[in-house]
Amino acid sequence: xxxxxxxxxxxxxxxxxxxxxxxxxxxxxxxxxxxxxxxxxxxxxxxxxxxxxxxxxxxxxxxxxxxxxxxxxxxxxxxxxxxxxxxxxxxxxxxxxxxxxxxxxxxxxxxxxxxxxxxxxxxxxxxxxxxxxxxxxxxxxxxxxxxxxxxxxxxxxxxxxxxxxxxxxxxxxxxxxxxx
Amino acid sequence: xxxxxxxxxxxxxxxxxxxxxxxxxxxxxxxxxxxxxxxxxxxxxxxxxxxxxxxxxxxxxxxxxxxxxxxxxxxxxxxxxxxxxxxxxxxxxxxxxxxxxxxxxxxxxxxxxxxxxxxxxxxxxxxxxxxxxxxxxxxxxxxxxxxxxxxxxxxxxxxxxxxxxxxxxxxxxxxxxxxxxxxxxxxxxxxxxxxxxxxxxxxxxxxxxxxxxxxxxxxxxxxxxxxxxxxxxxxxxxxxxxxxxxxxxxxxxxxxxxxxxxxxxxxxxxxxxxxxxxxxxxxxxxxxxxxxxxxxxxxxxxxxxxx
Numbered sequence: 223x224x225x226x227x228x229x230x231x232x233x234x235x236x237x238x239x240x241x242x243x244x245x246x247x248x249x250x251x252x253x254x255x256x257x258x259x260x261x262x263x264x265x266x267x268x269x270x271x272x273x274x275x276x277x278x279x280x281x282x283x284x285x286x287x288x289x290x291x292x293x294x295x296x297x298x299x300x301x302x303x304x305x306x307x308x309x310x311x312x313x314x315x316x317x318x319x320x321x322x323x324x325x326x327x328x329x330x331x332x333x334x335x336x337x338x339x340x341x342x343x344x345x346x347x348x349x350x351x352x353x354x355x356x357x358x359x360x361x362x363x364x365x366x367x368x369x370x371x372x373x374x375x376x377x378x379x380x381x382x383x384x385x386x387x388x389x390x391x392x393x394x395x396x397x398x399x400x401x402x
Numbered sequence: 403x404x405x406x407x408x409x410x411x412x413x414x415x416x417x418x419x420x421x422x423x424x425x426x427x428x429x430x431x432x433x434x435x436x437x438x439x440x441x442x443x444x445x446x447x448x449x450x451x452x453x454x455x456x457x458x459x460x461x462x463x464x465x466x467x468x469x470x471x472x473x474x475x476x477x478x479x480x481x482x483x484x485x486x487x488x489x490x491x492x493x494x495x496x497x498x499x500x501x502x503x504x505x506x507x508x509x510x511x512x513x514x515x516x517x518x519x520x521x522x523x524x525x526x527x528x529x530x531x532x533x534x535x536x537x538x539x540x541x542x543x544x545x546x547x548x549x550x551x552x553x554x555x556x557x558x559x560x561x562x563x564x565x566x567x568x569x570x571x572x573x574x575x576x577x578x579x580x581x582x583x584x585x586x587x588x589x590x591x592x593x594x595x596x597x598x599x600x601x602x603x604x605x606x607x608x609x610x611x612x613x614x615x616x617x618x619x620x621x622x623x624x625x626x627x628x629x630x631x632x633x634x635x636x637x638x639x640x641x642x643x644x645x646x647x648x649x650x651x652x653x654x655x656x657x658x659x660x661x662x663x664x665x666x667x668x669x670x671x672x673x674x675x676x677x678x679x680x681x682x683x684x685x686x687x688x689x690x691x692x693x694x695x696x697x698x699x700x701x702x703x704x705x706x707x708x709x
Contacts (some may be wrong), residue, residue: 263532
């Protein structure tokens with residue numbers, strides 16, 4: 223069948239497990255945990271290099287489950303972050319909305335790669351989100367930030383394979399005894 | 403969406419396209435940005451979300467608290483004995499000052515009464531713990547675990563055992579946001595301890611040293627000088643330690659010298675802070691148009707809103 227042939231062209235080059243559908247409760251839970259990660263009090267270098275866990279998780283769901291998480295959800299979560307970080311309302315909301323849109327635009331491309339190969343692309347996507355925040359701050363008259371401003375997206379990208387594995391865990395098929 | 407295979411078949415249709423959604427939410431964000439930074443209409447919503455976030459912020463505290471508890475539990479007897487000994491010694495060293503202090507305070511009160519000067523800041527204060535520090539690299543903020551329920555109000559000064567840490571800029575029911583003295587949009591009126599010269603201490607943002615700005619190059623400021631609040635703003639009580647001058651550069655071409663300082667307080671280290679009540683020292687605040695004289699206020703108008 224033509225459809226099948228087309229599907230095989232689109233499919234990733236490596237064999238893939240057939241995943242179980244995502245539990246809709248798992249998505250909000252992952253957001254809460256990511257937000258907790260953002261709120262943990264840190265100091266010094268750790269605080270400077272801390273990735274935006276929430277952006278990372280939003281990115282994951284936008285790429286893997288675009289039917290559940292898209293621009294709207296990302297925007298609403300951005301508002302929550304604006305309160306938690308005491309920034310102007312709409313700053314992170316806009317950044318996450320742009321991030322979600324970029325993720326939706328690139329998701330097919332990103333999914334064709336292996337996890338560690340996805341990381342550089344994720345770094346780019348996270349940078350787009352960070353750049354949006356930066357742009358808004360520039361409009362508000364902020365000076366050029368320290369170079370460490372680029373650290374969180376990079377650290378986030380390094381953590382991407384781990385994030386993917388963790389968030390995909392509940393969807394992995396149960397191993398039947400016939401299989402192995 | 404240029405490729406044929408990208409477009410979902412009609413039976414998978416999922417409402418407006420991502421770009422349409424981005425446009426809608428983007429415009430919404432811009433509207434919010436504008437409304438929030440120009441007019442403070444959204445503080446109500448902010449405090450509602452802040453209350454909803456509060457349980458999460460408590461949960462985040464647990465690992466640190468547990469670690470601290472475990473560490474305390476396993477402190478050895480010897481360490482405790484050492485600490486007691488050093489504390490005793492410290493008390494002895496401070497005893498003369500403390501004994502003299504009572505006398506001096508009474509004398510000072512009497513003199514001030516004679517001069518009909520406003521009483522010094524009231525001693526009322528609320529101890530609070532740092533919940534977490536703001537993640538925003540553009541502003542220096544932290545959050546305390548006490549809020550309006552403990553009587554904390556925006557504008558109150560926050561100190562630690564070494565000196566001024568910052569100022570409460572927003573108060574929620576169970577939480578308060580503190581803008582640190584190192585924040586780019588924060589200024590503290592100070593005086594130099596040695597010479598008594600008044601000036602304004604400006605924060606410079608993360609990783610940059612705060613400055614004592616607009617000091618004429620002839621002014622008597624030396625490295626090592628201590629800066630204390632002058633109390634002229636009516637926000638910070640007078641005579642709280644703020645910073646120490648680290649370097650003074652005088653260039654012949656410049657009208658002002660460049661004076662870099664190091665905050666004395668553990669601005670980014672202290673875990674427990676004290677919020678000082680605004681006491682009798684508070685003067686009636688001038689009307690809003692007077693906001694133009696920016697350096698007189700603890701936080702300049704812009705900083706209070708956009709941080």
